[in-house]
Amino acid sequence: MxxxxxxxxxxxxxxxxxxxxxxxxxxxxxxYNQLPTPPMPGVLELFARQFLSPFIYILMIASGISFALGQNPSGVFILIVLLINALIGTVQEYSAQKAAAALKQMMKGTAHVLRDGQIITVDVEEVxxxxxxxxxxxxxxxxxxxxxxxxxxxxxxxxxxxxxxxxxxxxxxxxxxxxxxxxxxxxxxxxxxxxxxxxxxxxxxTASETQLGKIAQGVTGKTSAEPPLMIRIRKFTYQVTFGILAAIAALACLMLLDGSYSLEEMVLMTIGLAVSVIPEGLPAALTVALAIGMSRMARLNVIIRKLVAVEALGSCTLICSDKTGTLTVNELTIRKVMLPDGRQFDVTGEGVAPGGEIQGLESTDPDTLRELCVAGVLANESHLDYSGGEWVSQGDIVDIAFLVMAKKLGMSISELRTRQEQIALIPYESEKAYSGVVNRIGDQTLIYAKGSPEKMLAMCDRMSTTDGATAIDKAALEAQFNELASRGYRIIALARKTSQPGDHDMTDMVFLGMVAMIDPLRHEAFEAIEKCRAGGIEVAMITGDHPATAKSIALELGLCDADATVVTGPMLEEASTRGQEAVDQLTRQARVFARIEPARKAQIVDSFMRDGHFVAVTGDGVNDAPAMRQAHAGIAMGKRGTDVAKETADLIVTDDNFSSIVAGIEQGRVVYNNIRKVIGLLVATGFSAILLFFFCVLAGLPMPMIAVQLLWLNLVANGFQDVALAFEPKEGGELSVKPRSPHEPVFDKHIIEHVLVVGSWMGLVAFLNFQWTFEQTQNLEEARNLTLMLMVLFGNIHALNSRSEFRSLFRIPLLRNPFLMLAVPLAQLAHIGAMYTPGLSDVLQIQPISLQEWLQLLGFALSLLVVEELHKVLIRRRRARAT
Structure with a gap:
């Protein structure tokens, strides 16, 4: 409306x-006057979503075929796996959904309205x-x-x-x-x-028709940017699915050419192959890795609203940051004081806390500075008090800045205000460009004013110096003002006049000086941006502020050089009329954007994404919400952030500290590295099973393991270790390397090489063991039993070696990941326990083995340690040559 x-x-x-x-x-x-809220899917819908995956489709088909062939244990076991994975995913999504619903809406509280000629108080929703x-x-x-x-x-x-x-x-x-x-x-x-x-x-x-509501409507729909992890996992899923189908087709062709396998044997063999290759433990391991990252980030003041955002932050290649309240403290601070005779003083400290000082003071300065401060305090409607262990302010931020400066000079605000009787207050109006106050002391009338330098200079004919009031040098003062304004400062000038009672004329005043204000940078922003730069992450500043102010802040932070062009909203609007390519050309090199409205922020993010960046957007205002929603990762400031910003965000920084974002990026990279380690572990095991099956078919041997045994191997014997590997702490140096390319797949050439080396060795040794045992004993169940135990031992050794992609196992302290140190023997004990458990041993078709057999298999498994250590030596040498 x-x-x-x-x-x-x-x-x-x-x-x-x-x-x-x-x-x-x-x-x-x-x-009701309420913001729109996004519809939330129910538990059943969330549960149904968990089955939308090629992996799941293959496992469901395998389960159905198992039941049709009378392999009920295998069919039931597969269904149990599907159910467990679906429950884990449902719980994770439902928890994230409840967290989002718990955030308060932006519009709340009460309002004063006229009803029937009376002022009444109503809830905001009833306006x-x-x-x-x-x-x-x-x-x-x-x-x-x-x-x-x-x-x-x-x-x-x-x-x-x-x-x-x-x-x-x-x-x-x-x-x-x-x-x-x-x-x-x-x-x-x-x-x-x-x-x-x-x-x-x-x-x-009201409601959705307000400017706030229109923005909120734009951020309650589906986000256009898919999280980086989901992009990579989806690609990985299709790669493995196509690989499974190709392997099944190749295996079926080999068996048909051999001619000695029955149809049922062929079907069971292909089912076993599919089950062995699919990384059934990956969903659980992914959830755990992300949950651990969430917990670690929470200790670094970064709250995660969506699990996948943990890794998304680590994947970002560019951060689009709001200026006000994110890179700056959102509290105007006086940085310089200029007296009419040319003397200048730097003021330290930031925000409303009076910590800091006026530097360079001499014995002759306090009186002239005091005059300027008196004018700033008295021509002022704001308040500054110390309450509850912190300084609390109320009023206009320009007025508050003068109160803070007076405190830094050691002046008592209350004493100044009680000493002079206020006769009239002249409030600030944009047309006048100044505010003032008329006070009385005895028979004297004192007038104080502050406002734009142009207005104050026009009202003054003298200026204050150490020698008293002298003729004003307007040209020199204008040059001083213009120089500071060009550097992004907001300049306020002050003046005073002593007159007779009843004389409130504000002409022929004495010019007291000027102050230069700026919304100061957060002290941690410098270091945080340096860390981003070292990690190959670019930072762009997008603000609604004036271009000169934006460029001044950007220069101080090192986001641009003096010759850089600040892209403004009108420039973007003009480029938009010429199409996307013109917009992309304008934004491609720009890193400072000013006078940007909410819709334009989202347009800038879109342009960066088209340019191949994984984009994170930080902000605290409603105006930041559309861009945060559009980005791969939206980051809201927790202290000053509006509820709309928090509700839109994927992550919330509770201390409003930009450096916390950088710490979160580091943890995001740790999470992704751990996910890579888990995938390498699972796929190498699956590839070894593929080779084992193919070698057996080529040798004319029966199926080396049945489907239920393969599921047991993937989910139980190796499952403990997959999850424990997700607890691996950072290796160090995560922020010293460039971010991953947005186009880099999770299943990259390094993991492929790892899978080929490790999987080939495990598959070959397992085949030789199966062939030798079967030929010696002519007992298929015993050969399968020993082969399964060997694969479990291989999994133990491989899990330990997967703690780093390039560092030697012997150079990693064992207790850095106590969960893995517990999971390895637990996996072994679980398998040994299953051998002695009635019912379970029958389903798995396994039986106890002797200590001598176990030690012999352990010896075979330890050969994998040698192979992996040699492979890591080659990797380290390649890395050394590359640097």
């Missing part, structure tokens, strides 16, 4: 507002179009409002526009629907904060 759509309520008199009956009718017609709303300092605007009146009204709209400074409002102006948000002086928007002043306005839009 917009202003042009207002019905009966729109004509309600501003001094009486709607009647209760009209408000009830509007509420019934337009609904309706046509309501007359009363606004005052500290209020959160409950809906989109067109102002009827305003008195010194200023609004913080940073959560919508990214602009850190409060916006002055004026009810006498008129804006159209096409007017940019930052220029709608006669409107206030839902979710923004009144920093000072009062106003009264009529509601023109």
């Amino acid at each position: 917009t202003s042009s759509d207002l019905t009966t309520g729109a004509e309600a008199p501003p001094d009486t507002g709607l009647t209760r009956q009209e408000a009830s009718a509007c509420l019934e017609k337009y609904g 309706v179009p046509g309501d007359t709303v009363l606004l005052s300092s500290g209020d959160k605007v409950p809906a989109d409002i067109r102002l009827l009146s305003a008195s010194s009204l200023a609004v913080d709209e940073s959560m919508l526009t990214g602009e850190s400074l409060a916006v002055a409002k004026n009810a006498d102006t008129h804006s159209e629907d096409s007017t940019p948000l930052t220029e709608r002086a006669d409107q206030c928007f839902a979710g923004s904060i009144i920093t000072h002043g009062r106003g009264r306005g009529r509601v023109i839009a």
Whole structure:
């Protein structure tokens, strides 16, 4: 609903507002003033989703065929595997869904409205179009409002526009629907904060029709960017599926050519081959690896809302960061003080805490600085107090900055304000470009003012120096102002006048000096960006702020050089008229974007993604939410972040610390490395089984292991180790290497080489053992029994060696991963226990073996250790040559 759509309520008199009956009718017609929430799938739908995978389809077909051939134990075992995997996936997705639903909505609280001529307090959800709303300092605007009146009204709209400074409002102006948000002086928007002043306005839009609601609608749909891990796992799934089908076809052809196998033997052999190759333990191992990463990130102040986001953060090649509240503290701070005689002082510290000092003070300076500070404190409507162990401020951030500077000079704010009697307050209005106060001490009237340098210089004819008031040098002061403004500072000038009672004329004033303000960088941002650069991760800054301010911050952070072009919203809009290629060309080299509206942020992210980047977007405002939703990983600031930003994000940084994101990237890379190790372990085992089957067919031997034995090997004997490998800690140096290419598959040439070397050795030795045992004993069950035990021992050795892709097992402390040290003997004991367990041993068709046989098989298995260590030597030599 917009202003042009207002019905009966729109004509309600501003001094009486709607009647209760009209408000009830509007509420019934337009609904509650609530943001849209995404529909959540039920448990059954989540459970059904778990079966949408080529692996699952093959296993279901194998189970059905097993039942048809009377192989009921194999069929039941396969179904149990499918059920366990589905339950794990359902629990994981349902937990993430509940966490998202638990986040509070952005619009909440109460509002003051006129109903039947009386001011009443209603829940924000009950505010309706046509309501007359009363606004005052500290209020959160409950809906989109067109102002009827305003008195010194200023609004913080940073959560919508990214602009850190409060916006002055004026009810006498008129804006159209096409007017940019930052220029709608006669409107206030839902979710923004009144920093000072009062106003009264009529509601023109609620719920989804507000500017906030339109953004929220855009972020509640399906995200367009698939998580990097899911992209890689999906590709891996199809690779393995095609490999299975090709292997089955090749095996069937060999058996047909041999001519000695019956149809049932051929079917059972192909079922066994499929079961042996499919990494049934991968879903559980993936979930555990991600859950461990989630736990480790939580200790680093990064909360994960979606499990796959753990790895997504580690995969990112470019971070698009908001400026206000993310790279900066979102609290204007005075950085420089300039006196009229040319002296300048640097001010340390940041934010509302008065820690810091004014550097370079001499004995003659405090009096002149004190005059400037007095003007800044008295021409001021804000408050600064120490409460609950921290400094708490209320009011306009420019006013607060002056209070903080006075504290740094050792001045008492309360004493200054009580010493002089306030006669009149001149509030800030955008048309005047200044604010002031008229005070009285005895028979004297003192006038203090602060505002834009241009306005203050026009009001002054003298300037304050150590020798008293002298003729003003406007040219020198203008040059000083222009130089600082070009560096991205916000400049405020101050003036004073002593007059007679009743004389409130604000001309012929004494110029006291200027202060240069800036929203300072977070101290940890420098180091964090350096770590990103060292790790090959690019950082782009996207802000709604002025281009000069954005470039100044970017230069300080090293995001661009002095000659770099700052891309603005109008530049993007113009490029959009020429097509995607023009937009991509504009963004490809740019790393600083200013005056960017929410829809443009998402457009920039899209462009980076088309350029081949895995993109993470950080932010704290509603204006950041569409881009966060569009990206591969959305990161919200937990302290200052709006609820819409948090609800949209995949990850939440609880301490608003950019360096926490970098620590999260490191853990994301650790998680991905561990997933690679698990996949290498599982696929090598599957490949060894393929070779074992093929060697047996070529040699005319029967099936070396039945399907249920292969499932036992994959899920139980090796399953403990697969999961334990996911607990592997970082090896070190994760942030010193470049991020993985977005096009790099999880099943890359290194894992393929590992699978070929390790899998070939295991398959060959297992075949030779099976062939020798079967020929010696002519007992198929005994040959299968010993072969299965050998494969279990191979799995034990392989799991230990999989702790690193290139480091020697003997150089990795055993107790760095106590879970794996426990899982290896546990896997062995589980298999030995199954041999002695009635019922289970019958299903698996296994029986106890002698100690001598076990030691002989252990000797065969230890040969794998030698092979893997030699392979790692070759890998280390290649790495050394590459560097």
